[in-house]
Amino acid sequence: MRSLFSFGASREIARAANGTGKRPELLRREAIAETAAMMALVSALAMPFAIYVLTDALALPFIICSVGLVAGAVATIFVRADHVDDALRCELGAIMLVGGLMALANPAAADFGAATALMAPVLTSLLGPDMLRRQSWWLLSIVLAVSIVPQMLGFEGTAIAGDMAVFAAGVFVAAAVFVARAASKVGAAYQVFDRSQVNAFRHLVEHVQDTVVRFAPDGEVLFVSSAAESLFGCRRYELSARHLSDRVHLADRPAYLTSFAEVLKSRRQRTIDVRMRQDSVSPDSPHPKFVWVEASLVPVEAGGDGCATELVVLLRDVTDRKDREAAVLEAQKAAQAASDAKSRFLATMGHELRTPLNSVVGFSDMMVHEIGGQLSDVHREYASLINQSGKHLLEVMSMLLDMSRIEAGKFELQVEPIAPESLITPCLSIVEPMAKGRDVAIITQVPDDLPQIVADERACRQVVINLLSNAIKFSHAGGQIVLSAKRQGQNLNISVADTGIGMDSGAIERIGEAFFQVRNGLDREHEGTGLGLSIVKGLVELHGGTLRAVSEVGAGTTMTVLLPLNGPAIKPDDTGSVAVLHREPESIKPSQWQDEKRKAL
Known part of the structure; x- marks a missing residue:
């Protein structure tokens, strides 16, 4: 049964957008206060009749009216003191007590008593928390068990008729009215809450920057948000039916349709990037263009059987991001090309410089050791400086080449x-x-x-x-x-x-x-x-x-x-090379091949 507590009504702070504008907790409080006032009013109106039949030794109507008056007054006091649950307990106890008294006082009126007592847990289910609901059903079972005690003991009671029958029926009708009034409050609260939820989501969808599209399983567009007009440069009605899918670039359409079908089948969200046609709104460029759109496809279980019957797609213009990614990719390619050129340059220059440097180092070393003849001290010092400088240049070239190979990832x-x-x-x-x-x-x-x-x-x-x-x-x-x-x-x-x-x-x-x-x-x-x-x-x-x-x-x-100690971890290649083997035709026999080989030689 639907209850105001389905909203999280206890201290609920969310305001309904339309209707009364009251919160569910306030509606619950009003319903309990109205029930208390109606209980006291009905009891007060029935009190003259109860006093009248009291002279005929019928005390039950007077007792029932007194219980109603007291319970209504006490419940009203609890409501004003902001003890709403205590007020509901008081009303619950009064209805249960009245039903039990009717069943015990006259077994012939047990049906009226049980029906009246049944209204208490129904009322609690509408307005009370979970604990009080369970307590009310336990109390009802006790009242029903007690009501059958007189019948088990053989007390048949006297048939109710005339004024007493009208009074018993009136008590049941009053309890039913209490429940009906509370149910109307709950219904109004749900109507207001549902309407406010719909309005809130509609406002969100219409004002979010991303375009929201709702599709039927066959691909027909059911709803398009207003952001689509700025994204596609056209009116929303131009995107109805299947016109939106026609805007997908031909090269991206297979991936788009495949993703559409897979999301409906797997019921899992998926995001893809596709190019979609955008109508030009500028007179300077009347021709349409294609923009990159990020499409997030989300399945929606619109039915209660768990089947994904609809698809909600969020469309976002990511053209700028794609342009940046392309620029980064081009920059990476340019950097890689520059690195390769640097490596080739260093390798070439290293070869070109090492050959003369080796000659310089070798001949200067011979001069230092006077292999070609004796040198003066000054010339020997000059030769030593030449030898040291040449070795230093060779060392620098070796380091440059090693560094370039390491940076290029070519050092094996x-x-x-x-x-x-x-x-x-x-x-x-x-x-x-x-x-x-x-x-x-x-x-x-x-x-x-x-x-x-x-x-x-x-x-x-x-x-x-x-x-x-x-x-x-x-x-x-x-x-x-x-x-x-x-x-x-x-x-x-x-x-x-x-x-x-x-x-x-x-x-x-x-x-x-x-x-x-x-x-x-x-x-x-x-x-x-x-x-x-x-x-x-x-x-x-x-x-x-x-x-x-x-x-x-x-x-x-x-x-x-x-x-x-175990050496570097060598990562295997992600892909292996496959050698294509060609079978020789059976018509070429080995003897024929040998003959052809001899002729060629």
Whole structure:
């Protein structure tokens, strides 16, 4: 049974848009107050008759009228005190008591009493909360059980007739009127509430920026919101029937119709992007154009059988978003093309520069060692400077090429099991002359029981050499560098700690950026390209490892590399290549093929 509590009537704050404009809680309160007033009024009107029959020793009408008067007055007091549920309990008790008294006083009137008592739970179902509804039905069962006690004891009672029959019928009619009045209040509340809901949703649909379209299962348009006029540049009636589907671009129409059918079948929401024709409203461009529209298809269960009988579609103009996506895609393509061009340029220039540089380094080395003849001290010094500069240029070119391959994702790792000791020892030999030249001591802390690591040996050596070279470069004369290696979980921890100039927090955050140096400008004290740590970070990340730095200005820097022991995780290709096999025709026999081969030879 529909109740005012279906609205969440208790302290409901939502106002009905039309009708009386009253809230459901106020309507419930009015209904209970009217029932109390009607109960007291009917009892007062029937009191003269009750007093009249009281002289004939019929006390039941007087008792019933007294109960009605008292209950109506008490319920009115409760309503004014804002105890609405207590007032309803009072009315419920009065109706139950009257019905029970009629059944007990005269078994012949038990039917009237039971019918009257039945009105109490009906009234409570309309106006009361769930707990009071359950209590009312329990009370009714008790009243009905008590009403049959006289009949079980053999009391037949006297047949009611005349004035008493009219009074009993009047009591039932009064209770029925109470229920009917409450039902009319509930009906009015539902009518107002439903109308307000419809008006609220209509207002929302008509004023939302997105276009709302309601479709029948066969694709016919049932409703179009006013936003469609600005989206499609036409009147709403021009989109009726199947005209809206005709505006979908021919290339997108199959996907649109397929999505329409799949949503109705699967009853799941789906969103697609399609191009739809927009009529031009500008006289400067009379021709229509196509705009990108995001269509969100939502199935609606209009029927009670759970079948999706309609489809609601939200249409939103996303042309600007599509244009931005296209611009981003073009920018990505341009950036990729520029990166490829840079890689090709570096590869070409590296080849072109390495050949003469190798000659310069080789011949200058011969001159330094006086292979072609004895040189003066000045010429030997010049040859040494040429040799050092050539080697420096070769090193810069190698770093540039490595960095470009790493950035382009074309640096291929050749992984194999290697021992950490065999990795670190050659690196120390390479940087030892540089360390002696700057008067920097290198201390190693490498245990003998380190596990093997699966990695690219050449890349790992370059990582260690770059870290050691960096530490030596930024260490003071007489400084100390500690190279340590240890196992850390499933990783190999390689750490290089120096006592050099250190870095601040801002510089630490920028470690790994290409060409970044702690001190830039013409007044810097340390030479370099700023690619060493960039290459280290790139190679470590290719192995699936991490690069960490801890530093303090003036106290030194500790660079830590974590490399997984099991090697980099290699992701398989998403798609595999399939070789197409062609069957040889049966007409070509091996002997014929051999003959053809001999003729060709």
